[in-house]
Amino acid sequence: MSEDPDKKLVEFLRKSSQIMIFTGAGISTGSGIPDYRGPQGVWTRRQPVYYQDFMTSETARVEYWDYKLEGWESFRNAQPNVVHQACFELEKANKLCMVVTQNIDGLHSRAGTSLEKLVEVHGTNLETECQTCLERTDPMSHFEEFKKTQKPPLCHCGGYLKPATISFGQNLREEDLHRASQAAEKADLVIALGSTLSVHPAASIPLMAANRGSPYVIINRGETDQDNHPAVSLRLEGDVMAMFPPAVEDAIVTSE
DSSP states (O other): OOSOHHHHHHHHHHHOSSEEEEEOGGGTGGGTOOOTTSTTSGGGTSOOOBHHHHHHOHHHHHHHHHHHHHHHHHHHHOOOOHHHHHHHHHHHTTOEEEEEEOOOSOHHHHHTOOGGGEEETTEEEEEEEETTTOOEEOSHHHHHHHHHHOSOOBOTTSOBEEEEEOOBTOOOOHHHHHHHHHHHHHOSEEEEESOOSOSTTGGGHHHHHHTTTOOEEEEESSOOTTTTOTTOOEEEESOHHHHHHHHHHHHHHHHO
């Protein structure tokens, strides 16, 4: 195998037929969605609302919806970029086991990735979920209502409505963790894209596959918490938008 890192990535992609892609905020900045953890992120100005507070305090629910409203336009108008499209190309080429994403922007599904091949471990901003009956609805009317009244919207059952994302202090969904774990058991290659791999338990998912012996590739601009892990097969530093899509294209062509 060539020692050239880019060619090594293509070789890994070409030889694999059950690829698990793990994505973080770094792949969505190219779609105009800011990294909320970064120096210009919303968390530099606002404190996150914890789930227990949301469920017990009207004031906390107002703060939560106001914070979500601030970023709603960016999420609603964002379009998938070449990285999201490259993930879908792997699915079309029958090489994708699963996309497991930390992102809540819904851009993987907008790019075409099927629900059967997608786990959004931190939920999605593109739906609203009742915390009582669990019904999911389109967020638009709820944001419009909140904008007018400044009152947190309620479900028809009387339950509290909340964007279908995982809040601080809220457990990840067992079904999502199960599906991600199953994918890790089958994956013959795992690639982490645009993630610092620092948010747990999600960041442990790529290691489930890597610890079984599957090749593990990390592509990110800046350090990640797993750069020095012995299971990492290839570490590429730089812009994931510039590196990953051309590698996917080359791998699919040479596999045909």
